[in-house]
Amino acid sequence: MTTTLGRTAPRDLAAQSPARLSLTPKTTLAGLLDGAWWPRSRDLEAELPPLAAALEEPWGRVTRVTVNPGRWPVVPHTVALDGRTLHVGWFTEQDPDKLILLSYTVGRWDLLVIPPETAPAAAARLMAAAAIPGSILAAGALMANESAIGRGTRDAARREATWEGEGGACMSPFGVAMGRSALPLSANGWR
Template identity: 85%
Template sequence: MTTTLEWTAPRDLAAEFPARLSLTPKTTLAGRLDGAWWPYSRDLEGELPPLVAALEEPWGRITRVTVNPARWPVVPHMVPVDGRKLHVGWFTEQDPDKLILLSYTVGRWDLLVIPPETAPAAAARLMVAAAIPGSVLTAGVLMTNEAVIGRGIRDALRREAIWEGEGGACMSPFGSPIGRSALPLPENGWR
């Protein structure tokens, strides 16, 4: 029997789903980032149109985008968006985990770019952290912090699995785990 799997190209995937965004609420506190964006792929030409469409209502017409090419395999010079061309530039000096959006009418916004392969729990933490009003944390610092947090969580889960696997769990005489609070206590309490 032959099975045929149809692969959805990243461009089709990005166009099918709305942009995953977390934006800083409008306040008087200015921070380093204006929010976070979690793309579905590393295809800028496919990912930018839904992002720009989602941001044009609250931010106005976006005319330019800059990225660091370290995180994007192909950086096109222009991307078609709603019948017009969005100019895309790249700078190696720019933080690799940041996307800068420019508009003639309103100004500039900096978004943390969460890698597409990021686990949902980690992406959620990053989206919340990037949208804190007045935060002085940069995109690079947030990504470094998440790497440390993620490593700590993985280490804790590994230690717990070792503990449970080596007999650290309380076992009944019949070989099944029991809760630690179910241990028998002496009749008169402590002696």
């Protein structure tokens, strides 16, 4: 007897899951971003409905979305939302790390788009930074800063691995492992 286990398609999973959002609190301080969005995939057709639904209460009805096509493999012209249509546009001039949402009655909102493959700790830092009221950091700057932080973490791990792999060998100020002969001799001759 064979049992077939059903798999939930990524599109179905995205549609069933709530959008991962961090929004700037309402304040008089205007910043460059209105928050951050961390989609689960790069499938706009699956990811936009939960995003629009989550934003309807705090921001109103989203009617248009623009993206940079460099981050999305397919940019559909329209996405169906509960009996209505969300229009999607793309501009290569737009910051690739930003999503712009438009409404006829309420206005415009800019969200940092955190790549789906981002580690949870990095995504949490980015979501918090994008939601700071009055922040002057653009989406690209936030992503570059996070990239630098991630690189610093990887470099520290690499240095520790080198230390352990060399048996605790001394490192020069330039990060190069020095042989044991480079260690000064103590007064009793032991190294």
